[in-house]
Amino acid sequence: MKYERILVIGDIHGQFKKLSSVFNKINFNAEKDYLILLGDYIDRGSENLHCLQWAMKINEMENTAVLRGNHEQMMLFYYLLGNFESTIWLPNGGDKTKAEIDEWCKKDPEFLNKALKFIYNLPLYHKIFIGDKEYIFCHAGLNPYKSFDEQDEESLLWIRENFYNNYSGSAEVVVGHTPTPYLGDIPGIEKRDIYFPVRLPNKITLLDTGSFLSKGKISCMDILSGEIWQSDVY
Numbered sequence: 001m002k003y004e005r006i007l008v009i010g011d012i013h014g015q016f017k018k019l020s021s022v023f024n025k026i027n028f029n030a031e032k033d034y035l036i037l038l039g040d041y042i043d044r045g046s047e048n049l050h051c052l053q054w055a056m057k058i059n060e061m062e063n064t065a066v067l068r069g070n071h072e073q074m075m076l077f078y079y080l081l082g083n084f085e086s087t088i089w090l091p092n093g094g095d096k097t098k099a100e101i102d103e104w105c106k107k108d109p110e111f112l113n114k115a116l117k118f119i120y121n122l123p124l125y126h127k128i129f130i131g132d133k134e135y136i137f138c139h140a141g142l143n144p145y146k147s148f149d150e151q152d153e154e155s156l157l158w159i160r161e162n163f164y165n166n167y168s169g170s171a172e173v174v175v176g177h178t179p180t181p182y183l184g185d186i187p188g189i190e191k192r193d194i195y196f197p198v199r200l201p202n203k204i205t206l207l208d209t210g211s212f213l214s215k216g217k218i219s220c221m222d223i224l225s226g227e228i229w230q231s232d233v234y
């Protein structure tokens with residue numbers, strides 16, 4: 001692949017102002033760059049559907065990979081299945097998104113169907129090679145005891161400590177999902193800015209910098225150079 005930058009954006013959670021802030025800073029060029037979104041566009045924020053619509057637009061562009069997060073999964077299951085994930089959507093910030101959907105659908109009754117179809121078609125991971133180095137992008141992580149081909153939806157969308165503590169694969173894995181302020185002290189990392197991306201010693205990069213928290217940010221990383229851009233705090 002011959003891209004100038006491979007840009008990856010972590011959790012957004014309805015923070016459209018922060019999203020605009022970081023997206024303006026990266027100055028994405030669809031002809032030269034590649035852009036990967038790690039999921040969780042909705043829930044907990046005040047402009048969830050604007051963020052979802054933005055992800056839908058990015059998905060239509062060349063040189064982009066838009067992935068599904070566990071929050072999109074919960075929304076999908078809430079409307080389509082009525083199983084466990086559906087009961088936990090509203091208390092996990094889905095109440096905000098649902099209120100917006102109810103409002104929007106008064107003017108645009110087709111919106112919900114379009115949104116669900118979009119989410120249904122989102123992939124759970126994206127994999128690339130740069131030279132002989134393999135990179136895997138997904139929302140949460142990988143089951144450390146399974147090969148890549150045996151990975152399951154549950155791990156790709158929900159896994160946390162079991163992945164961070166036990167992953168020993170050769171591929172670099174770039175994920176969102178656990179806000180970096182919630183990671184606490186990390187062995188081997190002396191002092192850290194809790195709203196900054198974290199790279200663990202076992203080839204895991206965490207890009208969810210707590211967008212929905214008052215001091216939280218949305219982060220973007222170019223995995224080729226390691227450069228990081230963050231949203232301003234509002």
Ligand SMILES: [Mn+2]
Pocket residue numbers: 011040069071176177178208
């Ligand atoms: Mn999230």
